[in-house]
Amino acid sequence: MEASNNILMFPFMAQGHIIPFFALSLQLQQKGYQITFLNTPLNIANLRRLLPPSSAIRLLEIPFNSSDHGLPPHSENTDSLPPNRIYDLLVASTSLKPAFTNILKGFLDAGAPPLCVVADFFFGWSAAVSHEFGIFHVIFSGSGGFGLACYYSAWINLPHQNSDSGEFVLPDFQEAGKLQVTQLTPSLVKATDDDPLSKFQIKNLTAWANADGFLFNTIEELDKVGLSYFRRKFRRPVWAIGPINLPLNGRPRAGKSGGIDTESCLHFLNSKPPSSVLYISFGSQNTISASQMMQLAKALDKSKKSFIWVVRPPLEFNINADFRAEEWLPENFKNQMENENRGVIIEKWAAQVEILSHKSVGGFMSHCGWNSVMESLSRGVPILGWPLAAEQFYNAKMMVEIAEVCVEVARGTDFEVRSEDLREKIEEVMSETGNGKEMRKKAFEIKKIIEEATSDEEGFKGSSVAAMEDFLQAPLLIKNLATNLPDNY
Secondary structure (H helix, E strand, O other), X not given: OOHHHEEEEEOOOOHHHHHHHHHHHHHHHHOOOEEEEEEOHHHHHHHHHHOOOOOOOEEEEOOOOHHHHOOOOOOOOHHHOOHHHHHHHHHHHHHHHHHHHHHHHHHHHOOOOOOEEEEEOOOOOHHHHHHHOOOEEEEEEXXXXXXXXHHHHHHHHOHHHHOOOOEEOOOOOHHHOOEEHHHOOHHHHOOOOOOHHHHHHHHHHHHHHHOOEEEEOOOOOOOHHHHXXXXXXXXXOEEEOOOOOOOOOOOOOOOOOOOOOHHHHHHHHHOOOOOOEEEEEOOOOOOOOHHHHHHHHHHHHHHOOEEEEEEOOOOOOOOOOOOOHHHHOOOOHHHHHHHXXXXXXXXXXXXXXXXXXXXXXXXXXXXXXXXXXXXXXXXXXXXXEOOOOOOHHHHHHHHHHOOXXXXXXXXXXXXXXXXXXXXXXXXXXXXXXXXXXXXXXXXXXXXXXXXXXXXXXXXXXXXXXXXXXXXXXXXXXXXXXXXXXXXXX
C-alpha cells in the first residue's frame, strides 16, 4: 500500500484512551490502511504483547521519562498512578511536543508523510504541529459528544463561579439543562487562572479549534445534542463513528493481572436466570472509598440479588495493593456470597464485554466512563450510575435524562452513601416491573439503534458506517485539492 495511506494514531497515556484508539486502529487496518500507533515506551511494550506477530500495525515509541516531571519512575499510564497524580501526567504530556515534531519530520524526510494524524483530545497542541507539515489532523474522542461538550464548556466558562445556589447552566450549551456543582470534579470547582491544571486545560481546549475535524466514539441518533454543540462551536466536520469495540475474543486490557478466569464467570452466569445478575465495575482507573465499598457490600447482601463485582483497592489504599477482603468488605462477606452462589468477587479486572453480553446480566453499576456506557448500551443493559471523575458525571446525566436508561446511585468519592439507599436503587433497576422494566425496554431499543447505525448491508449503510466513510474521504479531498491548485493560487 502507498505510504500516503498511513494513519498515525496518538492517544493519551491511559487505558480508557488507548483502548478505543487501538480498537479504531484495528478497524482502519481492516479497511486497508497502514496504521502507525504512537505512544510512550511502556505502553508500546504492553501493546506489543497484545498484538499477534502477524499484525501489520506499526508500534512506534515516543520518548518519555516520568521522573523528569516529578512522577514516580515508570509512570507512563494513569493505571500506575494514584488518582491525585493523574493530572500531573496530563501536564507532563505537553513535553511530548518536540519529539512528536521530530517524528513527523522523519516521516516527511523519508518522503512518506501520514495521510492523517488521529490525536487524543488531551493533545490539542498536536494539530498545529501536524499543520506545520501539511498533514490533515483530527481529534478522536473516546468520550461521547454530550459529556465532552459539558466538560469543554464548564472548563472554558467556569459558570459555577457565578452561582451561589449550587446549580448553574452552561452559557453556550444550555440544551444540557441545569448542572450541579456536585457534578464537577474538585479540580474544576477550585480552578483558577494560575494553577498548572487550569493552565493546561485552557491552553489545550482552545487548541481544539486548530483541528480539521472531530471523531467521536458514539452514534448520531443517541448523541445529537452533544455533537451539535461541537458543529456549532468549531464549524468543523464532526463524525460519529461508534461504537468502536474490540472484538469479543480480543484481550481488551493489556498488561492486566488479577481477577478470575472468564470461564468461571460464565459458569456462574449460566447458573442464573435471564436479567437477574448485577455487574459492578468502576473501570480500570477509578475506585470508591473504603466506607462506600463497605456500604455497597451491605446493600448487595440485603438486596439478595446475584452479582459479579470487580473490586479494586479503595481510595485510601495503594492502587496496586493486594486484595484484602477482611479490611474492605464486611466480615466473611466474600466467602458467604461465593458459598451461596450469590455473588462473585473479582480482583481488579474482568472480561467486561463477555460479562455484559451474557443474557443473565440485567444491570450494570458503573462509573459511567464512556467505553463502559457504550459496551452496556450495545448489549441492552441498563445502568446504575456512580460517576467518579472527569466527564463521567455528564455521561450519567445524559443516561438519566436523555437516554432514560440509568438511575444515579451516588456521585463521587466523597458522597456519603447508605446501604439502604443503595439497596433500594439496586432493586429498582433489577426489578422485572416498574422503572426497571421500562429502562430495560429503552436499553433494548438503544441496542437496536446501535445495531442499525453500525449496519453495512447491500443498499444500506448505518449512520456510523457512513460517517466513517466520509471521514476517510476528507484527507484525500484536501490533498487532491492542494495538488490541483494553480501555482499562483
